[in-house]
Amino acid sequence: MSQSKQLHLNLNFLNAGTFASAWRWPTSQATDYADVQYYVRVAQLAEKGTFDSVFLADFPALSDRPEYRPFQSLEPTITLATIAAATRHIGLIATASSTYNEPYNIARRFASLDHASGGRAGLNIVTTADKQAGRNFGIAQPPAHHVRYERAAEFADVVKALWDSWEDDALVGDKEAARFIDTRKVHPIRHQGTHFSVEGALNVPRPPQGRPIVVQAGGSEDGMDFAARHADAVFSVAHSLPDALDYARDLRGRLVAQGRSPHDILIFPGLVTVIGSTEEEARRREEQLWELVPIEYGLQRLAGILQVDPKSLKLDEPLPDNLKLPADGMQTFFKGALTLAERGRLTVRQLIRAQGGGTGHRIIVGTPEQIAADIEEWFRSGAVAGFNVMPDVISSGLEAFVDHVVPLLRQRGIFRQDYSGTTLRDHFNLARPARLAAPPASIVPKLRSAAGA
Amino acid sequence: MSQSKQLHLNLNFLNAGTFASAWRWPTSQATDYADVQYYVRVAQLAEKGTFDSVFLADFPALSDRPEYRPFQSLEPTITLATIAAATRHIGLIATASSTYNEPYNIARRFASLDHASGGRAGLNIVTTADKQAGRNFGIAQPPAHHVRYERAAEFADVVKALWDSWEDDALVGDKEAARFIDTRKVHPIRHQGTHFSVEGALNVPRPPQGRPIVVQAGGSEDGMDFAARHADAVFSVAHSLPDALDYARDLRGRLVAQGRSPHDILIFPGLVTVIGSTEEEARRREEQLWELVPIEYGLQRLAGILQVDPKSLKLDEPLPDNLKLPADGMQTFFKGALTLAERGRLTVRQLIRAQGGGTGHRIIVGTPEQIAADIEEWFRSGAVAGFNVMPDVISSGLEAFVDHVVPLLRQRGIFRQDYSGTTLRDHFNLARPARLAAPPASIVPKLRSAAGA
Numbered sequence: 028m029s030q031s032k033q034l035h036l037n038l039n040f041l042n043a044g045t046f047a048s049a050w051r052w053p054t055s056q057a058t059d060y061a062d063v064q065y066y067v068r069v070a071q072l073a074e075k076g077t078f079d080s081v082f083l084a085d086f087p088a089l090s091d092r093p094e095y096r097p098f099q100s101l102e103p104t105i106t107l108a109t110i111a112a113a114t115r116h117i118g119l120i121a122t123a124s125s126t127y128n129e130p131y132n133i134a135r136r137f138a139s140l141d142h143a144s145g146g147r148a149g150l151n152i153v154t155t156a157d158k159q160a161g162r163n164f165g166i167a168q169p170p171a172h173h174v175r176y177e178r179a180a181e182f183a184d185v186v187k188a189l190w191d192s193w194e195d196d197a198l199v200g201d202k203e204a205a206r207f208i209d210t211r212k213v214h215p216i217r218h219q220g221t222h223f224s225v226e227g228a229l230n231v232p233r234p235p236q237g238r239p240i241v242v243q244a245g246g247s248e249d250g251m252d253f254a255a256r257h258a259d260a261v262f263s264v265a266h267s268l269p270d271a272l273d274y275a276r277d278l279r280g281r282l283v284a285q286g287r288s289p290h291d292i293l294i295f296p297g298l299v300t301v302i303g304s305t306e307e308e309a310r311r312r313e314e315q316l317w318e319l320v321p322i323e324y325g326l327q328r329l330a331g332i333l334q335v336d337p338k339s340l341k342l343d344e345p346l347p348d349n350l351k352l353p354a355d356g357m358q359t360f361f362k363g364a365l366t367l368a369e370r371g372r373l374t375v376r377q378l379i380r381a382q383g384g385g386t387g388h389r390i391i392v393g394t395p396e397q398i399a400a401d402i403e404e405w406f407r408s409g410a411v412a413g414f415n416v417m418p419d420v421i422s423s424g425l426e427a428f429v430d431h432v433v434p435l436l437r438q439r440g441i442f443r444q445d446y447s448g449t450t451l452r453d454h455f456n457l458a459r460p461a462r463l464a465a466p467p468a469s470i471v472p473k474l475r476s477a478a479g480a
Numbered sequence: 481m482s483q484s485k486q487l488h489l490n491l492n493f494l495n496a497g498t499f500a501s502a503w504r505w506p507t508s509q510a511t512d513y514a515d516v517q518y519y520v521r522v523a524q525l526a527e528k529g530t531f532d533s534v535f536l537a538d539f540p541a542l543s544d545r546p547e548y549r550p551f552q553s554l555e556p557t558i559t560l561a562t563i564a565a566a567t568r569h570i571g572l573i574a575t576a577s578s579t580y581n582e583p584y585n586i587a588r589r590f591a592s593l594d595h596a597s598g599g600r601a602g603l604n605i606v607t608t609a610d611k612q613a614g615r616n617f618g619i620a621q622p623p624a625h626h627v628r629y630e631r632a633a634e635f636a637d638v639v640k641a642l643w644d645s646w647e648d649d650a651l652v653g654d655k656e657a658a659r660f661i662d663t664r665k666v667h668p669i670r671h672q673g674t675h676f677s678v679e680g681a682l683n684v685p686r687p688p689q690g691r692p693i694v695v696q697a698g699g700s701e702d703g704m705d706f707a708a709r710h711a712d713a714v715f716s717v718a719h720s721l722p723d724a725l726d727y728a729r730d731l732r733g734r735l736v737a738q739g740r741s742p743h744d745i746l747i748f749p750g751l752v753t754v755i756g757s758t759e760e761e762a763r764r765r766e767e768q769l770w771e772l773v774p775i776e777y778g779l780q781r782l783a784g785i786l787q788v789d790p791k792s793l794k795l796d797e798p799l800p801d802n803l804k805l806p807a808d809g810m811q812t813f814f815k816g817a818l819t820l821a822e823r824g825r826l827t828v829r830q831l832i833r834a835q836g837g838g839t840g841h842r843i844i845v846g847t848p849e850q851i852a853a854d855i856e857e858w859f860r861s862g863a864v865a866g867f868n869v870m871p872d873v874i875s876s877g878l879e880a881f882v883d884h885v886v887p888l889l890r891q892r893g894i895f896r897q898d899y900s901g902t903t904l905r906d907h908f909n910l911a912r913p914a915r916l917a918a919p920p921a922s923i924v925p926k927l928r929s930a931a932g933a
Contacts, residue, residue, distance in 0.1 A: 050653075050660065057653025057660065061685050063596040067565075087584060089683040093661035100684050102585075102592040108561035109596050112520075129580065131540060131616040132555075139555040143516040143562050162679035163584040200503075200510025205774050207503065207510065208546040226615035230542040231553050232514050321658050 034406050034441045035413030035455060037120070037295050038073045038081045039262070040066070042097040044420040045299050045386050047328075048319030050097050054422040060097035063109045069421055070110040073117055076429030077443050079454040080118030080149060082242075082262070082415070083107065087127050088159040091331075095324040104136050111144035118451030120149030120242055125182035126175055127155060127164045131225055133182075134189035137239045138231040146235030146450030150186070151242035151262070152253075154179050172358075176249035178222045183241065183257040185225050188216040190238045191462045192228035214464075236452045237459040246274070246359035255281030258292060259457055262415050264363045265296040266389045271410035293412035293455055296405075297388030300398060301419045302427040309392045316419055317380060325379035332360045332387065342376045360387040388417060395427070399435035406441055412455075487859050487894045488866030488908060490573070490748050491526045491534045492715070493519070495550040497873040498752050498839050500781075501772030503550050507875040513550035516562045522874055523563040526570055529882030530896050532907040533571030533602060535695075535715070535868070536560065540580050541612040544784075548777040557589050564597035571904030573602030573695055578635035579628055580608060580617045584678055586635075587642035590692045591684040599688030599903030603639070604695040604715070605706075607632050625811075629702035631675045636694065636710040638678050641669040643691045644915045645681035667917075689905045690912040699727070699812035708734030712910055713746040715868050717816045719842045724749055724863035746865035746908055749858075750841030753851060754872045755880040762845045769872055770833060778832035785813045785840065795829040813840040841870060848880070852888035859894055865908075 042060040043050035050057055059065040070081050083103035090098035103121035111119060119140065123133050133150070141148035154175035155161075161169040169175065197212035216227035243254035244262035254261045255278060265271035271294075279289035301316070303309025322342070330337035333346075334353040340346070346368050352361060364387065368378045381390075391398055405411050418424030436442035452459055495513040496503035503510055512518040523534050536556035543551035556574035564572055572593065576586050586603070594601035607628035608614075614622040622628065650665035669680035696707035697715035707714045708731060718724035724747075732742035754769070756762025775795070783790035786799075787806040793799070799821050805814060817840065821831045834843075844851055858864050871877030889895035905912055 051655040051658065057651065057655070061595055086683070087588070089666065089681050093666065094659060094663050096660055098683065100592075101595060102589045102684075105557060105561045105589065105592040105596050108558045109565050112562050112565035127582065128585070129617055132581070135540070136555045136558065139553075139558040142514055142554060143558050159679070162677075164582055165677040198510065202504040202510070205504065205772070206547060207549055210547050213542065213546065224615075224618040226612070228542050230539070230551065231555075319658070 033443055034402065034436060035293055035295070036078045037415050038078050038425065039297060039415045039417045040069060040081050040083055040421065041417065042099065043422070044424060045417040046316045046320065046419045047096045047324050048316050049420040051319045052420040052422065055420060061100045063101060063106055066106050067110055067113045069425060070114055070117060072425055072429055074114050076433045077446060078117060080120050080451055081110070082120040082151065083122065085122035086157065086160060087124055087155070088157065088163050091159060092324060092327060095321055104140055107140060108143055111140070111147065116446040116449065118147045118149055118454055119144055120151055120240065122151040122153050124155040124160065125152050125179040126169065127160060130182050130185040130223055131189065134186040134229055135231055138190055138229060138234045141234035141236055141239045142231065146452065148236070149240035149242055149451055151244060152179055152183055153244065172247065173249055176253055180253055180256065181220045181222045185216070185218050185223050187238055188218060189227055189229040190234055192216055193233040194462060195233050198232060233462065236450050237462065240451050240455065246362065251278055251281055254278060254292065255285050259455065260293040260295060263294055263296045264359050264388055266363060266367055268405060268408055268410060271296055271405065272408060275410045294410070295413055295415040296411055297417050298414040299386055299388050299390040299417045299419060300424060300428055301390065301392040302395060302398060302424060302431065304394065306393050306397065309394065313392045329364065329375065329379050332364055340375045343374050345372065345374060346378065363387055386417065395431035395435055398432050399439060402436060403439050403441055486896055487855065487889060488746055488748070489531045490866070490868050491531050491878065492750060492868045492870045493522060493534050493536055493874065494870065495552065496875070497877060498870040499769045499773060499872045500549045500777050501769050502873040504772045505873040505875065508873060514553045516554060516559055519559050520563055520566045522878060523567055523570060525878055525882055527567050529886045530899060531570060533573050533904055534563070535573040535604065536575065538575035539610065539613060540577055540608070541610065541616050544612060545777060545780060548774055557593055560593060561596055564600065569899040569902065571600045571602055571693070571907055572597055573604055573693065575604040575606050577608040577613065578605050578632040579622065580613060583635050583638040583676055584642065587639040587682055588684055591643055591682060591687045594687035594689055594692045595684065599905065601689070602693035602695055602904055604697060605632055605636055606697065625700065626702055629706055633706055633709065634673045634675045638669070638671050638676050640691055641671060642680055642682040643687055645669055646686040647915060648686050651685060686915065689903050690915065693904050693908065699815065704731055704734055707731060707745065708738050711745060712908065713748060716747055716749045717812050717841055718749040719816060719820055721858055721861055721863060724858065725861060728863045747863065748866055748868040749864055750870055751867040752839055752841050752843040752870045752872060753877060753881055754843065754845040755848060755851060755877060755884065757847065759846050759850065762847065766845045782817065782828065782832050785817055793828045796827050798825065798827060799831065816840050839870065848884035848888055851885050852892060855889060856892050856894055
């Protein structure tokens with residue numbers, strides 16, 4: 028049984044590609060990472076492959092390893108607005124931090140992107156664990172994990188209420204009667220909460236999608252509860268199909284506990300793809316990409332995930348025994364790394380590699396046929412709506428996916444031949460939500476009223 | 481003597497147009513205010529007229545009179561990114577509030593827009609006096625005028641230091657040597673100030689313009705000091721040429737006091753244009769536009785500027801005597817209204833009208849010849865670099881300006897036949913600024929160092 032009739036594919040567009048060495052590949056240009064025209068060309072290629080969406084991860088600070096590789100640089104909604112002008116169908120998802128933004132600004136920016144793109148915007152809300160980001164916003168020590176998630180939940184409440192603050196027919200536009208907006212149909216949200224106090228209403232009409240798609244990424248308890256309450260889609264981590272099935276069961280249970288249907292959410296595990304016309308060619312490509320990753324980079328990144336001193340990790344020995352789940356770090360990647368290491372009895376060097384070039388996501392190396400078969404197996408298991416596709420190298424790996432994997436998925440009858448709708452909600456097969464005049468008190472206890480004058 | 485060899489023109493793009501009745505004009509569409517394609521078409525028309533730039537004013541709250549007229553709705557950098565993709569030369573200026581944003585986010589967004597547009601971005605920093613905005617950001621009572629400007633000055637210090645945080649050649653991009661960024665050329669700013677603490681560096685390379693153009697608007701003492709220290713251009717208010725000359729003398733004196741050349745700033749007074757093929761036709765057009773403005777709207781707007789109860793204003797009587805300059809309001813428009821009223825001994829009704837349909841800016845009504853002659857006179861006086869052109873109705877008034885006034889300005893030899901450069905700095909004839917490794921302590925006392933590791 029499949030979660031929905033058609034597979035869904037999102038491009039996780041990490042500058043030059045997922046491998047830290049992607050920028051060193053012959054087809055890549057070092058300048059691409061800050062060149063908006065590069066992002067436009069890649070999004071057009073993904074649209075040619077009828078992907079549901081492109082996703083730009085984000086982080087409001089300079090990566091701490093810019094000497095080794097490109098990083099997310101341009102502010103992603105600027106990039107997505109530029110892509111919107113040069114594409115017609117593909118969805119446009121960006122990360123924004125609930126810790127380092129005000130909800131009014133983010134609600135407005137994504138509502139505007141939704142209008143500018145004709146209903147193709149998605150907002151991935153993250154809580155931004157990293158200390159570096161805090162120091163750009165006057166915060167020496169980021170709030171604790173549960174406080175960040177408490178703020179994120181209230182942030183999402185406020186953002187959604189602002190998107191709902193206009194009735195769909197509030198614009199009258201009657202030139203004769205000199206009536207522009209019917210202000211009885213525009214409602215201040217009058218939110219008074221723990222983290223925010225927001226009067227409203229938004230100064231942007233209700234978005235074409237009603238609400239832009241809300242995405243969550245992160246497998247902590249708090250993160251999954253947030254997803255169950257707020258998300259239309261999740262970007263997850265799963266290194267095996269049993270793990271993916273467990274995750275789906277867990278997440279869907281939480282949806283039911285929130286009064287939602289268990290299938291009201293699309294699950295997209297990350298999938299790093301290394302494609303060759305033969306399996307041997309694919310393996311050779313992986314080998315070459317791997318040789319181009321400075322081992323110090325992989326070591327530093329793993330140490331960052333585990334929150335240990337890089338010196339405590341010996342490349343050709345197993346992980347140290349005494350690792351503790353960090354209270355305030357990226358818990359998903361921590362758990363994923365530990366599971367991989369224990370299952371395979373891996374050395375640090377093997378673990379860095381098994382993590383998909385340091386990405387923390389599952390890596391698949393093979394022919395288009397092998398990859399299409401794997402995708403179909405996972406899809407038909409019901410564990411996933413599709414994949415967050417992470418090409419090894421964007422400049423050649425996405426082309427291989429679009430030209431050789433996508434046709435096979437279509438032949439197998441699980442992926443669209445063409446877009447059947449125009450909005451991201453259409454692609455995700457999610458209905459346009461009705462406006463909540465007053466969010467139920469049980470769900471939003473601190474939202475006094477969204478139905479005031 | 482002219483301030484510079486060529487006149488400069490900026491389009492002050494207020495949705496349907498400057499007149500509150502612009503949206504009711506036969507050529508206007510009510511839905512345009514939130515339709516990004518409308519903004520694209522208008523910017524393309526301004527580019528056809530070789531305008532230096534388009535400017536989107538902004539305000540992070542819903543206008544309090546949406547029943548009467550359109551307002552600035554879509555987040556302006558989303559709109560400008562969309563325009564950038566559909567134009568090649570025209571500069572792209574937007575307002576951002578220093579009171580309701582973090583400098584890291586704004587520095588990044590405008591640096592990204594500068595990259596996306598090939599060096600055409602401009603940032604108009606405003607302090608946002610209005611109470612409504614504060615209530616969307618948890619602030620019941622906005623900070624006092626001088627505190628807002630103190631924060632704005634520090635905000636501009638931080639934003640500029642972040643734009644300067646990368647040396648121009650920090651990208652190495654050496655695939656062979658596996659060196660991406662030379663991190664010795666990327667410098668945390670380590671700012672510790674009164675309002676902000678920002679570690680840096682920015683995660684965006686130095687913008688194509690070095691720094692996007694910084695604009696200031698507002699004629700208070702604090703505002704002019706801010707402009708003298710930080711601005712490349714000002715959007716000013718001048719109802720007469722002597723006023724404009726006084727303002728220019730005052731502002732240039734402040735530049736000298738800051739150690740800048742008196743001509744290092746471009747002055748753009750607002751100019752509301754009502755164009756007819758004969759003077760009579762122009763007057764009739766003004767009459768018709770005026771008849772379409774609900775008088776309650778004009779009265780409420782004037783009362784807002786004067787910070788009095790609308791009921792205290794009698795339409796056919798002069799202004800009350802006891803008006804006091806608001807400590808925390810929009811001082812420029814207050815002073816402008818009072819000067820106009822006193823000079824012309826105007827009734828409230830006449831004042832609303834003399835203010836240019838409620839805009840507070842000078843209004844000129846006439847033929848293309850009359851308008852071109854007026855523009856040339858002001859330009860040759862040396863008081864102004866050009867004008868912040870405010871068409872009465874965008875949908876027909878801008879076309880008239882581009883088709884009929886611009887050719888006359890070219891014939892008079894004061895306006896470009898075509899763009900000679902590609903960046904907004906090129907159009908403004910301003911050099912790309914050298915990066916300040918460490919801002920002088922006298923100018924930025926609280927910026928510890930921009931040259932750290």
